[in-house]
Amino acid sequence: MLIELRLEVLKVLRKPRTYVGPVAMGLLIAAVLVGLKYSHPFDNVEKRLAQDFIICGSFINAAFLTRYLLDGIVYMFLPLFTCVVCGDLIASEAADGTLRTLLCRPVRRSSVAASKYAVCVAYVVALVLGTGLAAYLAGSAFLGRGSLVLHEEGIWILPERTAIGRLVAAYALVAVGMVAVGSISFMISTFLSNSNGAIAVAIGILYGSAVIGQIDFFAKLRPYLLTTHLDAWQHFFAGALDVQFLARSVAALLIYSALALLIGLLIFERRDVLS
Numbered sequence: 001m002l003i004e005l006r007l008e009v010l011k012v013l014r015k016p017r018t019y020v021g022p023v024a025m026g027l028l029i030a031a032v033l034v035g036l037k038y039s040h041p042f043d044n045v046e047k048r049l050a051q052d053f054i055i056c057g058s059f060i061n062a063a064f065l066t067r068y069l070l071d072g073i074v075y076m077f078l079p080l081f082t083c084v085v086c087g088d089l090i091a092s093e094a095a096d097g098t099l100r101t102l103l104c105r106p107v108r109r110s111s112v113a114a115s116k117y118a119v120c121v122a123y124v125v126a127l128v129l130g131t132g133l134a135a136y137l138a139g140s141a142f143l144g145r146g147s148l149v150l151h152e153e154g155i156w157i158l159p160e161r162t163a164i165g166r167l168v169a170a171y172a173l174v175a176v177g178m179v180a181v182g183s184i185s186f187m188i189s190t191f192l193s194n195s196n197g198a199i200a201v202a203i204g205i206l207y208g209s210a211v212i213g214q215i216d217f218f219a220k221l222r223p224y225l226l227t228t229h230l231d232a233w234q235h236f237f238a239g240a241l242d243v244q245f246l247a248r249s250v251a252a253l254l255i256y257s258a259l260a261l262l263i264g265l266l267i268f269e270r271r272d273v274l275s
Helices: 002-014 016-038 043-050 062-073 078-086 091-096 098-103 109-142 160-189 195-213 216-224 226-237 243-270
Strands: 148-150 156-158
Touching: 002 109, 016 062, 016 078, 016 109, 062 109, 062 148, 062 160, 078 109, 078 160, 078 195, 091 098, 091 195, 109 160, 109 243, 148 160, 156 160, 160 195, 160 226, 160 243, 195 216, 195 226, 216 226, 226 243
Parallel strands: none
Antiparallel strands: 148 156
């Protein structure tokens, strides 16, 4: 298992698409940072706050940047870069013919699949948490630090220490959600020989879940939809925490990941690699 895991890590590190996600997220953080610092998009909010509060400086700081970034990456960028890597782990090798060579050796298929999945999970967690850390460090350097001011539903002011704790928890929950998305992409790649197909189907399932969740006819399905629990990170910034709801969301996302992994392993065990 350790040998297979090491080989999979080396394979992933050698693929250029592995670095597309981190580089793109770095560029996105830089673009959002410049926009917040120089375009002053929240001047109206600051003027409203100044009517009831004494504002020293600006609420545009590292915590705000890190929170603001989540709105744009949870459905747009993180799922795409997650599926690009996770959907490529098996499908690309099947297309290249290297999977056949790999399985000709006296190795257990479950061990090969498990090592690939472990690399998938490690990549996803590193990408999500690394994005949050990079955003906070960049914000600290160029915007300064301070309390987190939220104004979606009323005005909430979280002290810096509390804000950091909630940001870490929110990014950790998003990481669990992205692992679920990556697990679906990984599962699909076990029976396809085209990584683009695995990426497209996994993204389609994610967006399909989001669309179904907005239709009242399917209201009874909402508690079971992937996107319902993927959105749970927002509860960390809505005042008092609903611990039971957050725990159910984490459990649901883990169940999605476990089921996808189990199905993927069963398919991979029976996959014909000789034809």
